[in-house]
Amino acid sequence: MLSENRKAIILLILLPLLLLAKDGEEKIFSFEDDTYHSTELSDLLENIRKNPYDINTVSQTDLEKLPWLSETDIEKIINYRKAEKISNWKEFIKTGINEITISDLKPYFSFEKSSPLKIKQISRVEFQQQNEHLPSCLKYFQKSLFQIKKFNFGFISQKDQGENDPLDFYSYFIEYSHNNFLERIILGKYRLAFGQGILFSPKLGMSKSAEATSTPSKKFKPIKPYTSSYEIWELEGAAFNIKMGKLNFIPFYSSTRLSANLDYEGKISSFNESGLHYDERKKDNVNETLFGAAINYTFSNNIFGFIYSQNEFDHQFQKPEWNNKYSTFGLNFILNKNSYPTFGELAFADDKFAGIIGTKWGENKLKQLLLFRYYEKNFPTWHGHSFSAQSRFDNEKGLYYGITFLPFTRAKINFYFDVWKFPQTRYLEKMPTVGSEQFLQFELSSKTNNYRLTLKHRDKEKYKVVEEEGLIRDLEMTLLRIDWWQKISQIWLKTRYELKTEYLKNEKIHKKGILTYEQLKWKIEKLELIAQITAYHSDVLHYMYENSIDGIMQNSILTGDGIYSFFLIKYRILRNSEIQFKVSDEWFKNDKMRLYFQMVTNF
Numbered sequence: 001m002l003s004e005n006r007k008a009i010i011l012l013i014l015l016p017l018l019l020l021a022k023d024g025e026e027k028i029f030s031f032e033d034d035t036y037h038s039t040e041l042s043d044l045l046e047n048i049r050k051n052p053y054d055i056n057t058v059s060q061t062d063l064e065k066l067p068w069l070s071e072t073d074i075e076k077i078i079n080y081r082k083a084e085k086i087s088n089w090k091e092f093i094k095t096g097i098n099e100i101t102i103s104d105l106k107p108y109f110s111f112e113k114s115s116p117l118k119i120k121q122i123s124r125v126e127f128q129q130q131n132e133h134l135p136s137c138l139k140y141f142q143k144s145l146f147q148i149k150k151f152n153f154g155f156i157s158q159k160d161q162g163e164n165d166p167l168d169f170y171s172y173f174i175e176y177s178h179n180n181f182l183e184r185i186i187l188g189k190y191r192l193a194f195g196q197g198i199l200f201s202p203k204l205g206m207s208k209s210a211e212a213t214s215t216p217s218k219k220f221k222p223i224k225p226y227t228s229s230y231e232i233w234e235l236e237g238a239a240f241n242i243k244m245g246k247l248n249f250i251p252f253y254s255s256t257r258l259s260a261n262l263d264y265e266g267k268i269s270s271f272n273e274s275g276l277h278y279d280e281r282k283k284d285n286v287n288e289t290l291f292g293a294a295i296n297y298t299f300s301n302n303i304f305g306f307i308y309s310q311n312e313f314d315h316q317f318q319k320p321e322w323n324n325k326y327s328t329f330g331l332n333f334i335l336n337k338n339s340y341p342t343f344g345e346l347a348f349a350d351d352k353f354a355g356i357i358g359t360k361w362g363e364n365k366l367k368q369l370l371l372f373r374y375y376e377k378n379f380p381t382w383h384g385h386s387f388s389a390q391s392r393f394d395n396e397k398g399l400y401y402g403i404t405f406l407p408f409t410r411a412k413i414n415f416y417f418d419v420w421k422f423p424q425t426r427y428l429e430k431m432p433t434v435g436s437e438q439f440l441q442f443e444l445s446s447k448t449n450n451y452r453l454t455l456k457h458r459d460k461e462k463y464k465v466v467e468e469e470g471l472i473r474d475l476e477m478t479l480l481r482i483d484w485w486q487k488i489s490q491i492w493l494k495t496r497y498e499l500k501t502e503y504l505k506n507e508k509i510h511k512k513g514i515l516t517y518e519q520l521k522w523k524i525e526k527l528e529l530i531a532q533i534t535a536y537h538s539d540v541l542h543y544m545y546e547n548s549i550d551g552i553m554q555n556s557i558l559t560g561d562g563i564y565s566f567f568l569i570k571y572r573i574l575r576n577s578e579i580q581f582k583v584s585d586e587w588f589k590n591d592k593m594r595l596y597f598q599m600v601t602n603f
Contacts, residue, residue, distance in 0.1 A: 025042070025045060026545045027104075027209060027210035027211060027441075028041070028067055028206070028209050028210070028211060028215065037204055037228060037229050037230045037552075037553065038204075038228070038229075038551055038552060038553040039202065039204040039205045039206075039553060040191075040202040040204065040205070040220070040224075040228065041067065041205060042553045043227065043228070043551070044065060045066075045108065046550055046551070048065075048066075048107075048108045049107045049108060050602055051602075052107070052108055052109050052110040053108060053109050053110070054109075054110055054111070054112060054113045055077070055081070055086050055092065055109045055110070055111060056081050056085055056086055056111070057113060058109075060074060060078060060338075063077065063078075064219055065219065066105065066108060067209075067211050067214045067215055068101050068104045068105055068211060068214070069097075069101070069105070069214070070213065070214060070360075070363075070367050070404070071337075071338055071339060071340075071341060071360065072339075072363040072364065072367070073097050073101065074338075075338065075339075076095045076096050076097060077095055077097070080094065080095040080096075086111065087111055088111060089102065089106070092109075093409075096364070098406045098409060098410075098412055099409050099410045099445060100410065100411070100412040100443050100445050101412065103445060103450075118146070118147045118148075118603050119145070119146055119147070119601065119602065119603040120143070120144075120145040120600075120601070120602050120603075121142075121143070121144050121145075121599075121600070121601040122141070122142060122143040122144075122550065122551060122598065122599070122600050122601075123141075123142045123598065123599045124140070124141040124142070124549065124551065124596065124597070124598040124599075125138065125139070125140055125596075125597050125598075126138070126139035126140075126141075126161075126594065126595070126596050126597075127139075127594065127595040127596075128161055128591075128593070128594050137161055138159075138161065139158075139159065139160050139161050140157075140158065140159045140166070141156075141157070141158045141159075141229060141551070142156070142157055142158075143155075143156045143227065143551070144156075145227070150176055150177060150178050151174065151175065151176055152173075152174070152175040152176075152177070152225070153173070153174055153175075154171070154172065154173045154175075154188075154225055154227060155170070155171070155172045156170060156171040156172075156226075156227055156229070157169065157170040157171075158170075158229050158231070158275075160275060160276050160277075162276065162278055163276070163277055163278070165277075165280075168277055168283075169229070169231040169275065171188070171189040171225075171226045171227065171228075171234060172188045172189060173186055173187065173188035173189055173190060173225035173226065174186070174187045174188055175187075175225050180243070181242065181243060181244070182240070182241075182242060182243075183241045183242065183243040183248075184223060184239075184240070184241040185238070185239075185240050185241075186223055186224075186225055186238065186239045186240075187237075187238050188225070188226075188236065189225070189226040189234045189235065189236045189256075190223055190224060190225055190226050190234070190235050190236075190237075190239050190252075191223075191224055191226050191228075191234060191235060192222065192223060192235065192239065192250075192252060192294075192383070193218070193220035193221065193222055193223075193224070194222060194294050194305055194307050194330065194332055194345075195218070195305060195307070195330060195331075195332025195333075195344075195345035195347075196217070196218045196332065196343065196344065196345040196356045196358075196386055196387065197218045197220075197345075197384050197385050197386045197387075198330065198345050198347040198354045198355075198356065198375075198384045198386045198393075199307055199309070199328050199330045199345075199347050199349065199383065199384050200307070200383050200384060201218060201220065201383070201384050201385040201386065202220060202228075202385060203230060203232075203233050203383070203385050204228065204230055204385075205385055207386075207387045207388055207389070208400075208416065208418065208437075208439070210414050210439070210441045210454070211404070211414065212369070212402030212403060212404055212414040212415060212416040212439070213360060213367045213368065213369040213402045213403065213404045213414075214404075216358065216369060216371055216387050216400060216402065217343060217358060217360075217369070217371075218386075218387075222241060222248070222250050222294065222296070223239040223240075223241055223250060223252070229275075229551070230275065231259075231275035232258060232259065232271060232272070232273050232275070233258075233273075233382060233383055234256065235252070235254035235256060235290070235383075236254055236255060236256040237252070237253040237254040237255055237256075238252070238253055239251070239252040239253075240252070246297055246298045246299055247295065247296070247297050247298075248294075248295070248296040248297075248298075249293065249294075249295055250293060250294040250295070250296070251291075251292075251293040252290075252291065252292060252293065252294075252309075253290075253291040254288070254289070254290050254291070255287065255288070255289045256287070256288055257284035257285075257286070257287055257288075258271060258284070258285075258286045258287070258288055259271065259272040259277060259282060259283050259284055259285065259286070260272065260282070260285060260286040260315070261282065262282075262285065262286075262315065263318050265318075266315060266316075267315060267316050267317060267318040268286060268313065268315050268316070268317045268318060268324075269318045271286075286313060286314060286315050287313070287314040288311070288312070288313050288314075288382075289311075289312050289314075290309050290310060290311040290312070291309065291310055292307065292308045292309030292310060292328070293307075293308060293309075294306065294307045294308075301335075301336055301337050301338055301339075302333070302334065302335050302336065302337065303333065303334045303337060304331075304332075304333050305330075305331070305332040305333065306329075306330070306331055306332075307328065307329070307330035307331075307332070307347075308327070308328065308329055308330075309327070309328045310325075310326075310327055310328075311325070311326055311327075311328065311349075311380070311382075312324065312325040312326075313325070319378075321377075321378040322350070322378060322380070323350050326349060326350035326351075326380065327349070327350075328347065328348065328349040328350075328380075329347065329348045329349075330345060330346065330347035330348075331345070331346050331347075332344065332345040332346075333345075340359070340360060340361045340362075341359070341360050342357070342358070342359040342360075343357075343358055343359070344356055344357035344358060345386070349379060349380045350378075350379070350380050352376040352377075352378060352379040352380070352394075353374075353376045353379070354374070354375040354376060354379045354386070354393075354394070355373070355374050355375075356371065356372070356373040356374075356386055356387060357371070357372050357373075358370060358371035358372070358400075364406070365405065365406045365407070366403070366404075366405050366406075367403070367404040367405075368401070368402065368403050368404075369400070369401070369402040369403075370399075370400070370401050371387060371399070371400040371401075371402075372398070372399050372400075373386065373387055373388070373393075373396065373397065373398055373400075374396075374397040375388070375393050375394045375395065375396045375397070376394065376395070377394055377395035377423070377424040378394055378395070379393075379394040379395075381393055381394055387400070389418060389420045389435060389437070390422075395422050395423065395424050395426055396420055396421070396422055396423075397420065397421055397423060398418060398419060398420030398421065399418070399419055399420075400416065400417070400418045401416065401417050401418075402414070402415070402416040402417075403415045403416070410444060410445045410446065411442070411443065411444050411445075412442075412443045413440070413441070413442050413443075414439070414440075414441045415438075415439065415440050415441075416437075416438075416439045417436070417437070417438050417439075418436065418437045418438075419434075419435070419436040419437075420434065420435055420436070421433070421434045421435075422434075427463070428463040428470065429461070429462070429463045429472050431472065433460070433461035433462070433472060434460070434461055435458065435459065435460030435461065436458070436459050436460070437456070437457070437458040437459075437460075438456070438457045438458075439454075439455070439456045440453075440454070440455045440456075441453065441454045441455075447487075448486065448487045448488075449484070449485065449486055449487070450483075450484070450485040451482075451483070451484055451485075452481075452482070452483040452484075453481070453482055453483075454479070454480070454481040454482075454483075455478075455479070455480055455481075456477075456478070456479040457476070457477070457478050457479075458476070458477045458478075459474070459475070459476050459477075460474075460475055461473070461474055461475070462475045464504065466504070466507055466509065473504050473505075473506065473507065474504065474505045474506060475502065475503070475504055476501075476502065476503040476504075476505065477500070477501070477502050477503075477540075478500070478501045478503075479498070479499070479500045480498070480499045480500075481496065481497070481498045481499075482496065482497045482498075483495070483496050484496075490522060490523065490524060491520060491521070491522045492520070492521045492522075493518070493519070493520055494517075494518070494519040494520075494521070495516075495517075495518055495519075496515070496516060496517050496519075497514075497515075497516050498514065498515040498516065498542065499512070499513075499514055500512065500513050500514075500515075500538070500540050500542060501513075501540070502539075502540050511539040511540050512538070512539060512540065513536065513537065513538020513539055513540045513542060513559070514536065514537055514538065515534065515535070515536040515538065515542045515544070515558065516534070516535055516536075517532055517533060517534035517535070517544075518532070518533055519531070519532040520532075526571060526572040527569070527570070527571050527572075528568075528569070528570040528571075529567075529568070529569055530547050530566075530567070530568040530569075531565075531566070531567045531568070532546075532547070532565060532566055533563065533564075533565040534558065534563065534564040534565065535562075535563050535564075536558045536559075536560075536561070536562060536563075536564070537561050538558070538559050538560065538561075539559070540559065541557055541558075541559050542557070542558045542559065543555050543556070543557060544556050544557075544558060546566065546584075547566075547568055548568065548582060548596070549568065549570075549580040549581075549582050549596050549598045550580060550598065550600055551598075552596075561588075562586050562587065562588055562589060563586070563587040563588065564584070564585070564586045564587070565584065565585060565587070566582060566583065566584035566585075567582065567583050567584075568580070568581070568582045569581050569582075576601060576602050576603050577599065577600070577601045577602075578599075578600045578601075579597075579598070579599055579600075580596070580597070580598040580599075580600065581595075581596065581597050581598075582594075582595070582596040583595050583596075
């Protein structure tokens with residue numbers, strides 16, 4: 001083990017070494033979870049970067065997809081371009097949007113129209129150092145997307161380490177879209193999203209982020225082909241979007257296989273959401289059938305929606321509170337959509353209730369969001385992903401308040417306060433528990449330097465074992481993070497210092513950790529290089545957002561003593577083809593090296 005002095009010396013030596021350009025996506029996707037799969041939002045932003053929006057013609061609907069833009073920001077862009085064409089970033093600033101927000105938006109806009117992509121092919125191989133738990137160390141992923149006039153076709157497949165079937169997971173679809181009565185048809189695998197995501201929503205995503213007044217509210221297309229590598233909860237069958245003036249009618253049907261853990265009676269105890277299938281007997285052993293319809297009605301500046309579905313699993317649940325056959329009803333709405341919106345969703349499923357209501361107000365320098373949610377215990381959350389303080393959003397009630405404050409053009413402050421209660425028993429916590437979280441982030445930018453200060457504090461009741469005694473204990477977590485970007489010619493250097501503490505109040509047990517890294521990003525016409533070296537000395541878990549190849553959204557977990565590094569290169573070998581390579585490793589730990597190689601082709 002390293003001595004305390006040697007650890008400190010290593011940390012100090014590593015500070016001025018290496019890598020990254022100011023990255024607005026980190027503010028959105030950096031959260032406390034060990035992630036690998038990209039979310040629908042991260043995939044969307046990646047596609048926009050490859051084919052940026054023309055700022056002078058992009059629609060309001062597409063602008064709403066960018067999480068850095070508020071309703072008033074979108075209104076400013078639309079109103080400004082009615083009078084004048086936006087030809088460069090200096091003119092974009094004249095719209096009145098904050099310069100830090102504009103800096104986050106730069107990868108997603110251009111000032112001329114680009115041709116839509118007709119073909120996208122991704123082939124990826126991932127190698128992990130072999131160990132006794134993974135006899136096969138290769139992972140393979142491929143995605144093929146084609147567009148022919150009004151038709152889109154897609155096929156996605158994936159094989160994880162240790163699996164033998166090259167098509168262990170696959171997704172396929174045929175999509176027809178047109179601006180007429182039959183607006184969209186999807187045959188194959190797809191996903192649904194309505195309202196604020198209580199009944200149906202993309203399963204991967206985040207509730208809270210540094211964009212305190214935009215991320216909590218959901219904005220998704222109602223139906224979309226399933227192109228994620230997340231290997232569960234996709235729907236398979238058919239979905240339609242029929243447009244009749246101000247009314248949209250969306251019928252759907254699905255029958256799909258799921259991987260579940262069954263007890264000796266054949267009842268479902270849990271679902272395998274890892275995507276790892278080492279035992280073929282536990283793969284695709286449960287069938288889920290559902291059908292239903294949604295109606296959305298738009299008038300003036302308001303939207304109302306209604307959802308109904310019938311859901312059935314062909315196995316009963318081990319937990320008696322969950323029925324394998326049930327109905328769902330939902331009502332969602334957005335009032336005063338383009339200025340100070342009030343939005344929400346109320347839903348009943350399996351005779352249980354869930355609801356969320358929020359409102360936004362303020363413009364220019366101060367924007368605010370207030371959000372209340374209540375989810376009854378054992379509410380079926382299989383296809384939903386609503387705002388929550390936990391991964392599974394049942395058995396919770398809470399209040400969220402977020403502020404975005406723009407004191408001057410090159411400064412931005414985001415703050416939120418969230419308080420919640422789990423009214424019924426939960427996992428090992430055999431009594432109601434409560435928690436709260438406060439978050440503050442201050443950003444300041446100049447032409448060659450950018451600074452970001454992040455402070456987060458969480459206080460919650462949690463089941464913890466101390467000296468072989470398991471009790472519900474009061475746990476406090478505090479995070480202090482400082483980021484500094486410096487531009488030198490075509491190179492951006494980023495430095496991070498992070499201090500994290502955990503404290504059990506009654507037991508007076510205090511743990512802490514420090515993490516620091518240097519990151520370098522260099523980008524020229526055909527080549528992009530990113531390198532990072534991280535040093536950490538910690539008794540707690542650090543979650544670090546990590547740049548990766550296209551299609552992977554990575555938050556790595558680091559704890560103990562160590563040095564972690566990665567090197568990423570993206571090189572465009574032809575006009576429409578790019579090779580991507582990444583290597584990462586924890587220097588003093590076995591079986592931690594990973595190699596990624598990917599070919600991306602767009603036409």
